[in-house]
Amino acid sequence: MKLAYWMYAGPAHIGTLRVASSSRNVHAIMHAPLGDDYFNVMRSTSERERDFTPVTASVADRHVLARGSQEKVINNISRKDEEQHPDLIVLTPTCTSSILQEDLQNFVDRASLSSESDVIPADVNYHRVNELQAADRTLEQIIRFYMDRARKRSTLDRSVTDAPSANIIGIFTLGFHNQHDCRELKRLPGESGIAVNQVIPEGGSLKYLKDLPRAWFNTVPYREVGLMTAAFSEKEYGMPYISITPMGISNTADFIAQIGKLVNVWAFALPEKRLNYKLYVDNQTKFVSQAAWFSKSIDCQNLAGKEAAIFGDATHAASITKILVKEMGIRVSCSGTYCKHDAERFNEQVQGLCDEVIVTENHTEVGDTIARIEPSAIFGTQMERHIGKRIDIPCGVISSPVHIQNFPLGYRPFLGYEGTNQIADLIYNSFNLGMEDHSLDVFGGHDTKEVSTKSLSTDRRDINWTPEAESEPNRIPGFVRGKTKKNTEVFAKGNNISEITIDVMYAAKEKSSP
Amino acid sequence: MKTLEIPTFECETGNYHTFCPISCVAWLYQKIEDSFFLVVGTKTRGYFLQNALGVMIFAEPRYAMAESEEGDISAQLNDQKELERICLRVKDDRNPSVIIWIGTRTTEIIKMDLEGIAPKLEKQLGIPIVVARANGLDHAFTQGEDTALAATTHRCPEYNHRTTNQQKGDVVKHIVVDVVSDDKSLDEGGKSNRCNLVLFGSLPSSVASQSNLESRRQSVSVSGWLPSQRYTELPALGEGVYVCGVNPFLSRTATTLMRRRKCQLVGAPFPIGPDGTRAWIEKICLVFDVKPDGLEERENQIWKNLSDYLDIITGKSVFSMGDNLLEISLARFLIRCGMVVYEVGIPYMDRRYQAAELLLLQHTCEKMKKPMPRIVEKPDNYSQVQRMHELQPDLAITGMAHANPLEARDIDTKWSVEFTFAQIHGSVNARDALELVTRPLRRKSDSVLGLDCRSLSRQTVDV
Numbered sequence: 001m002k003l004a005y006w007m008y009a010g011p012a013h014i015g016t017l018r019v020a021s022s023s024r025n026v027h028a029i030m031h032a033p034l035g036d037d038y039f040n041v042m043r044s045t046s047e048r049e050r051d052f053t054p055v056t057a058s059v060a061d062r063h064v065l066a067r068g069s070q071e072k073v074i075n076n077i078s079r080k081d082e083e084q085h086p087d088l089i090v091l092t093p094t095c096t097s098s099i100l101q102e103d104l105q106n107f108v109d110r111a112s113l114s115s116e117s118d119v120i121p122a123d124v125n126y127h128r129v130n131e132l133q134a135a136d137r138t139l140e141q142i143i144r145f146y147m148d149r150a151r152k153r154s155t156l157d158r159s160v161t162d163a164p165s166a167n168i169i170g171i172f173t174l175g176f177h178n179q180h181d182c183r184e185l186k187r188l189p190g191e192s193g194i195a196v197n198q199v200i201p202e203g204g205s206l207k208y209l210k211d212l213p214r215a216w217f218n219t220v221p222y223r224e225v226g227l228m229t230a231a232f233s234e235k236e237y238g239m240p241y242i243s244i245t246p247m248g249i250s251n252t253a254d255f256i257a258q259i260g261k262l263v264n265v266w267a268f269a270l271p272e273k274r275l276n277y278k279l280y281v282d283n284q285t286k287f288v289s290q291a292a293w294f295s296k297s298i299d300c301q302n303l304a305g306k307e308a309a310i311f312g313d314a315t316h317a318a319s320i321t322k323i324l325v326k327e328m329g330i331r332v333s334c335s336g337t338y339c340k341h342d343a344e345r346f347n348e349q350v351q352g353l354c355d356e357v358i359v360t361e362n363h364t365e366v367g368d369t370i371a372r373i374e375p376s377a378i379f380g381t382q383m384e385r386h387i388g389k390r391i392d393i394p395c396g397v398i399s400s401p402v403h404i405q406n407f408p409l410g411y412r413p414f415l416g417y418e419g420t421n422q423i424a425d426l427i428y429n430s431f432n433l434g435m436e437d438h439s440l441d442v443f444g445g446h447d448t449k450e451v452s453t454k455s456l457s458t459d460r461r462d463i464n465w466t467p468e469a470e471s472e473p474n475r476i477p478g479f480v481r482g483k484t485k486k487n488t489e490v491f492a493k494g495n496n497i498s499e500i501t502i503d504v505m506y507a508a509k510e511k512s513s514p
Numbered sequence: 515m516k517t518l519e520i521p522t523f524e525c526e527t528g529n530y531h532t533f534c535p536i537s538c539v540a541w542l543y544q545k546i547e548d549s550f551f552l553v554v555g556t557k558t559r560g561y562f563l564q565n566a567l568g569v570m571i572f573a574e575p576r577y578a579m580a581e582s583e584e585g586d587i588s589a590q591l592n593d594q595k596e597l598e599r600i601c602l603r604v605k606d607d608r609n610p611s612v613i614i615w616i617g618t619r620t621t622e623i624i625k626m627d628l629e630g631i632a633p634k635l636e637k638q639l640g641i642p643i644v645v646a647r648a649n650g651l652d653h654a655f656t657q658g659e660d661t662a663l664a665a666t667t668h669r670c671p672e673y674n675h676r677t678t679n680q681q682k683g684d685v686v687k688h689i690v691v692d693v694v695s696d697d698k699s700l701d702e703g704g705k706s707n708r709c710n711l712v713l714f715g716s717l718p719s720s721v722a723s724q725s726n727l728e729s730r731r732q733s734v735s736v737s738g739w740l741p742s743q744r745y746t747e748l749p750a751l752g753e754g755v756y757v758c759g760v761n762p763f764l765s766r767t768a769t770t771l772m773r774r775r776k777c778q779l780v781g782a783p784f785p786i787g788p789d790g791t792r793a794w795i796e797k798i799c800l801v802f803d804v805k806p807d808g809l810e811e812r813e814n815q816i817w818k819n820l821s822d823y824l825d826i827i828t829g830k831s832v833f834s835m836g837d838n839l840l841e842i843s844l845a846r847f848l849i850r851c852g853m854v855v856y857e858v859g860i861p862y863m864d865r866r867y868q869a870a871e872l873l874l875l876q877h878t879c880e881k882m883k884k885p886m887p888r889i890v891e892k893p894d895n896y897s898q899v900q901r902m903h904e905l906q907p908d909l910a911i912t913g914m915a916h917a918n919p920l921e922a923r924d925i926d927t928k929w930s931v932e933f934t935f936a937q938i939h940g941s942v943n944a945r946d947a948l949e950l951v952t953r954p955l956r957r958k959s960d961s962v963l964g965l966d967c968r969s970l971s972r973q974t975v976d977v
């Protein structure tokens with residue numbers, strides 16, 4: 001058992017449900033007790049969904065415990081089949097089914113005999129994978145199911161489209177800015193002469209999955225979900241894929257260069273002449289995206305050398321780290337992710353870009369690290385935003401988990417060229433907010449503000465400050481106040497001093513100044 | 515006399531959305547200030563809590579998950595050792611006066627013996643450990659509070675005359691502070707000694723003291739609350755103590771109080787709405803043989819103050835999908851306000867515990883010349899949505915999973931959870947309750963959208 005207050009990635013079934021409810025006309029039936037259908041609330045409120053979330057529970061109650069849920073699950077499947085005629089019903093296990101060790105495959109086999117819809121059990125192990133891994137797996141499972149079936153029935157269309165085209169894999173419900181990213185992503189290859197064949201799973205219909213191989217290649221914008229599907233299509237159907245996330249100017253350029261490489265392989269077969277991707281990138285970078293110009297401007301110069309801490313999922317944390325360091329000259333003191341399963345690759349990507357890498361699912365560890373570093377700005381999830389609030393450091397939200405305010409109605413992609421603009425704003429505003437606060441402090445604006453100790457751990461403090469000493473740090477500008485205070489405490493501890501007076505403060509200061 | 519329309523109860527499939535009973539932690543930890551809640555379960559539970567509680571989670575709450583891992587489930591790890599380790603940490607970090615373990619379905623299914631382990635750890639750690647099994651393979655939302663309170667009941671001190679008289683001193687002092695302006699409170703010390711009335715149900719402290727005040731006005735003083743503001747102040751229980759519930763979902767607590775602690779249950783309607791509040795007090799007065807004073811005028815006055823809201827809702831229809839067990843009392847109040855209630859969904863209906871409330875509902879329907887609503891236990895949300903399409907109610911009281919989709923289909927909705935968290939008890943808060951009910955209706959008439967935005971969904975109606 002472990003003591004936990006907060007988790008970054010949800011339980012496995014959430015991932016399965018997110019994928020299932022993103023495709024058109026797919027219904028998920030959860031094998032779960034009453035109250036576990038909280039997913040519907042999340043989707044309906046956070047995404048402000050207009051339609052009923054296609055997820056129902058096959059409620060596991062006492063009755064089920066005594067006799068098993070076979071009949072009930074099967075009845076629920078047939079009922080959904082009749083009521084709503086979905087193309088596919090995904091039977092979704094929860095921890096309950098994993099504890100009860102029921103044979104879902106067997107239920108599914110029986111239910112499919114009488115049902116018009118296809119029925120599959122989501123093949124995820126509750127205890128071994130989290131939300132993101134489960135989503136990745138479920139997506140692959142569904143695609144595999146339909147592509148393999150089409151192949152068996154020889155309806156699979158393997159002739160590539162005449163003009164170059166791509167599939168976009170991994171856009172789905174409750175994803176961080178996914179809807180906006182999707183729009184931007186469609187535009188990105190579109191402008192460089194490439195059509196979008198299909199977007200999966202969001203809004204896609206299973207009927208068309210047989211046409212997936214018609215695309216020239218796949219793109220997987222987010223590392224967390226879609227890679228398994230892409231790898232499967234490469235292995236079984238020979239489709240190449242691009243797994244670069246086009247976030248930030250240089251990543252986007254790399255992304256387009258990859259497209260160029262893949263497309264120009266076929267150049268001889270193209271009716272028109274080769275596309276010049278370099279020219280396109282150049283033009284976009286200089287004039288469509290403001291980010292390149294921004295990094296040259298005086299504003300950005302002022303940010304040079306400032307410190308930031310970054311935490312989030314692997315995709316966003318790595319990309320933002322790269323943007324801050326390479327495109328804006330900001331110093332990243334710490335970059336981290338909660339995607340433990342992708343740690344190796346994450347390390348590789350941020351290698352050399354930051355002072356410290358942290359891979360953990362424990363938010364207190366993240367909080368304590370940030371408190372120790374005291375960056376000028378944080379870029380993280382909602383959790384880091386709240387950490388920032390407590391220790392008075394501005395935070396820009398760059399990754400799930402998020403709240404409803406991170407599902408903006410306005411157009412806010414993180415990917416592509418428009419994405420670079422949005423990110424530049426986000427970063428600049430976060431830093432600026434902090435600076436404004438500090439200059440107010442310097443000019444005595446906030447002199448009643450309480451001293452922040454900038455520590456998040458629950459350690460009880462065993463050091464006392466005398467009232468005079470306590471008020472002393474208030475005369476120091478805010479942005480160094482925390483550090484001064486902490487240095488003093490460290491000094492006191494080191495010298496076995498239990499009460500901090502003004503004298504102790506100055507002694508500490510002497511010690512620490514060069 | 516015309517015979518009353520007898521309520522008929524239907525029972526559907528139980529396929530409905532509700533919160534898991536462990537969500538009671540959210541308000542109970544705030545109510546019992548020196549407590550710590552430890553939810554023993556899997557990730558699903560924790561994820562639910564953190565999403566359901568939103569911002570609260572960041573405020574260093576006094577609750578946490580003991581998250582079971584694969585090893586726990588296959589019983590490789592020793593449950594007791596694991597819980598001991600975790601509780602020790604909680605003790606060190608927060609030093610609570612009580613740790614309340616909330617058992618979940620996981621502990622239920624794998625038959626973790628929380629009740630057996632608790633007394634051992636309690637001795638070892640020197641902190642009381644209360645075990646509440648949300649035991650809820652079939653329990654909903656607010657019933658979580660019921661299990662927690664029922665478990666706490668056993669920890670209340672035994673009632674005997676000497677100790678209670680001492681305590682009484684404190685209580686009276688405390689109440690006088692609340693009602694300085696009320697001259698009656700000072701001259702009836704003798705009378706109040708006769709009644710040992712403990713109210714059960716967790717209400718925000720301001721609402722609790724309003725209720726104290728209301729009954730005080732009738733010379734009945736409340737000698738304690740379950741739960742109290744602090745664990746260390748739990749009320750004394752035993753023979754000779756009268757207990758009365760303030761919420762409709764506390765049937766298990768009521769039973770425990772009667773059977774295990776030998777208390778006398780005052781079966782009354784619940785103090786929701788001015789009508790409910792009056793009936794509630796009247797019943798208490800009856801039990802203590804006190805003549806109620808000025809209740810009718812008081813109720814009329816309150817209705818008068820509500821007239822602007824009543825104008826908005828009179829004649830409008832409501833469909834309540836059901837998820838928190840407040841539904842019957844709320845329907846009764848709304849009918850008294852002049853609304854027509856088509857259907858009352860309710861997760862679970864304890865006809866004995868809610869008997870007085872049901873009776874009041876019947877009387878209210880008759881008085882207001884409104885049909886008795888259809889009462890559906892364990893409703894089926896899918897069928898309910900179908901029925902709603904036919905009935906086209908003016909307002910649906912529903913969970914968050916259905917609210918936006920219904921709005922997109924031009925049915926105004928009110929989130930049912932708000933009734934759980936808002937202050938709706940007592941005459942004073944009747945306005946707040948109506949404020950909630952009328953909000954969607956007011957918004958509509960104010961709407962400036964000239965366009966036809968009646969249906970904003972592309973999905974076909976029958977889905």
Ligand code: SF4
Pocket residue numbers: 032033036094095096099555556557558559618619620
């Ligand atoms: S075992 Fe799963 S379904 Fe059951 S209570 Fe725990 S989280 Fe919920």
